[in-house]
Amino acid sequence: MxxxxxxxxxxxxxxxxxxxxxxxxxxxxxxxxxxxxxxxxxxxxxxxxxxxxxxxxxxxxxxxxxxxxxxxxxxxxxxxxxxxxxxxxxxxxxxxxxxxxxxxxxxxxxxxxxxxxxxxxxxxxxxxxxxxxxxxxxxxxxxxxxxxxxxxVLLSREETYGDISPIRLDSNGVSGYVSIMRGCNNMCTFCVVPFTRGRERSRDAASIVAEARDLFERGFREVTLLGQNVDSYHWMPSDSVPGITEPVTFAQLLASVAEIDPLLRVRFSTSHPKDITDEVLFTMAKYENICNYIHLPLQSGSSRILQLMNRTYTREWYIKKVDRIREILPDCGLSTDIITGFCTETDADHADTLSLMQYAKYDLAYMYFYSERPGTLAARRYQDDIPETLKKQRLAEVVALHRQHTLDSMRKDVGKSFKVLIEGTSKRSSEHLYGRNDQNKVVIFPKGNLQKGQYVHVTVTDCTAGTLIAESATAL
The missing domain is CATH 3.40.50.12160 (Methylthiotransferase, N-terminal domain)
Structure with missing residues (x-):
């Protein structure tokens, strides 16, 4: 289609x-x-x-x-x-x-x-x-x-900029972003996005695939499909395209981009836990060039706080989604967002977040203490009643636990081999290159005669809490 x-x-x-x-x-x-x-x-x-x-x-x-x-x-x-x-x-x-x-x-x-x-x-x-x-x-x-x-500052229900070819600013020439939709309909109470970016609308699938293909033909080897909630992508072809009447889902779009060329790696961000489907997971499993990495924001491990945040899922439901991802994609990398100190958060709510982190053991996490934003539903409905010192204390506990999880995750990869796309020279050493593996983990290895944009085979020999280290790399 x-x-x-x-x-x-x-x-x-x-x-x-x-x-x-x-x-x-x-x-x-x-x-x-x-x-x-x-x-x-x-x-x-x-x-x-x-x-x-x-x-x-x-x-x-x-x-x-x-x-x-x-x-x-x-x-x-x-x-x-x-x-x-x-x-x-x-x-x-x-x-x-x-x-x-x-x-x-x-x-x-x-x-x-x-x-x-x-x-x-x-x-x-x-x-x-x-x-x-x-x-x-x-x-x-x-x-x-x-x-x-x-x-x-007028918002639009239609604008997607789908006909504009972005100028790649500060690009490494290897990885590029492709926006597939704009806005958000979820109305999480802590979030300003629905008010600053407007209602959700999907860009036409044809322009997305064409932009991704153009990037590949210009030497890029990785695209990241972007949206506030990519899994709710839904595009209906217009009457100007005869014979095309069925809507395009995110899973179908993902497959179409992956089929541009096996050498084009495909990533995406961000997924809302309530919307990511088995169809998407099976599509990821089907195509070797769709990276096994999902950003699945949690925000809180407490069902009570999740309800106040209007996240539309419970702690138990989220855990089942994590289980399903690992059932279909056993080696999938998983990252998340976590907010500490949301309105009325108790020690028990915080403990629920820590225990869910212990269950999921995220490879990467973006962690913050709650910052009330004017105009949000939370600012209008709830009192920001957690002292900042307590917010920061809870955040420190979240960060400490996550650091242990990332170190454990990295250590499990020592001795394993990976396919890595070279993205550039390491910031710490001009004699080393870096790239990411399928699970979005950064790997450092000696430069040798290798070049940016090449795929290489590496065997991990050591690690830190944030980086995998290989002693050599072989071009593929």
Whole structure:
């Protein structure tokens, strides 16, 4: 089914992907500088923004002092991220005084909530642009150049940017992100995403497969399919594609991307425990190039807290999902998100989280103490009543337990052999390369005559809590 859709889509996109922007007739011939914060979706959005700006004659620069336009792609998930952005905006204001024609803008998740403060009260920026308004950037830049404050934070039920070919910023040339959907419908009480990114909508499958194929043909050897909740991906072909009437599920999309070429590794993130299906798990088992790694956010091991978070599953249900994953994919790597100190969390609730961690033994975890975000359901419904010192104490216990689990997991891999995709030179030694295995674990090995983008065979001889170490690697 997808082959027909992809063919029709490719015929409408010829000449669009990675067009020679330097031939643009735009009057703008300036530099832009962009910083991204938060999740992989934000980094992918910055690549979309880069494509739009290059189409208008703007060239990217790594030197902020050379920039005519500075953009911060922001995150509102945690207070610390917002504090970092404010600090950077204050620094950019000093640069702007030395270069009066410079424009400073905020993109992304902070846009709607803080637009008045950033534009009017604190006068830190010239424009504020929401996640669904990036196509309007050229007009907003023109408006800001006249001295007006430019704003567009309108959310869309349709925008997916599926027809825009991202410019790969800071890419290693091996791994690339491909966004498959935008927004979220889950309404977890602690989360701002439904309010900052809008309702869930899936990008058309044809454009996703075409973008992944283009990456492979340009030398990339790994794609990560991105969405707030990839397992709820659901695309219905339009009437313009004759004979295609069935919706495309995430499992079908995953298979179509895997079938581009056996040398193209496929990863995805993030999965909501309530939505990941056996169909997805069996698809992963069927294709050798779909990596055996799942990010399955837990948030809390307490059913009572999960209910307050509106996670729509219980502790027992989550455990059964972990069991099912390991039944179908015995060697699957598993990672998670954990929040400590959510509203009303007791010692017993915290103990439930620790015991579920003990059961799942995650290979990787992103762990935070609860940070109330204005505008969320939790902020409106519940009192943030756990002292920060207790939140941090519980977080320290979670981190300590997880470190033991990761070390145990790494030690189990000593003596085993893996296929690894080389991603680059190790940060610690120019004589060593690094890559990841199927389970998303980083492996370090001697450089020899090997090159980035190659697949190699390694046998692990040692490890740390975060890295597997091999004494040699053989090209495949």
């Amino acid at each position: 997808l082959e027909t859709v992809v063919k029709a889509h490719d015929e409408t996109r010829q000449g669009e992907a990675y067009a020679p922007h330097e031939e643009s007739t735009s009057p703008f011939q300036k530099n832009f500088y962009i910083e991204s914060y938060g999740c992989a979706m934000n980094f992918n959005d910055s690549e979309i923004v880069a494509s739009i700006l290059q189409g208008e004659g703007f060239g990217a620069t790594r030197n902020v002092e050379e920039a005519d336009l500075i953009l911060l792609n922001t995150c509102s998930i945690r207070e610390k991220a917002e504090q970092t952005v404010r600090k950077r905006l204050t620094e950019f204001r000093k640069l702007k005084k030395a270069k009066p024609g410079m424009l400073v803008g905020v993109l992304g998740c902070m846009a709607e909530r803080l637009k008045d403060k950033l534009l009017v009260e604190e006068k830190l920026v010239d424009m504020v642009v929401g996640p669904d308004a990036y196509r309007t950037l050229p007009g907003l830049i023109e408006e800001a150049n006249t001295g007006q404050k430019a704003v567009n």
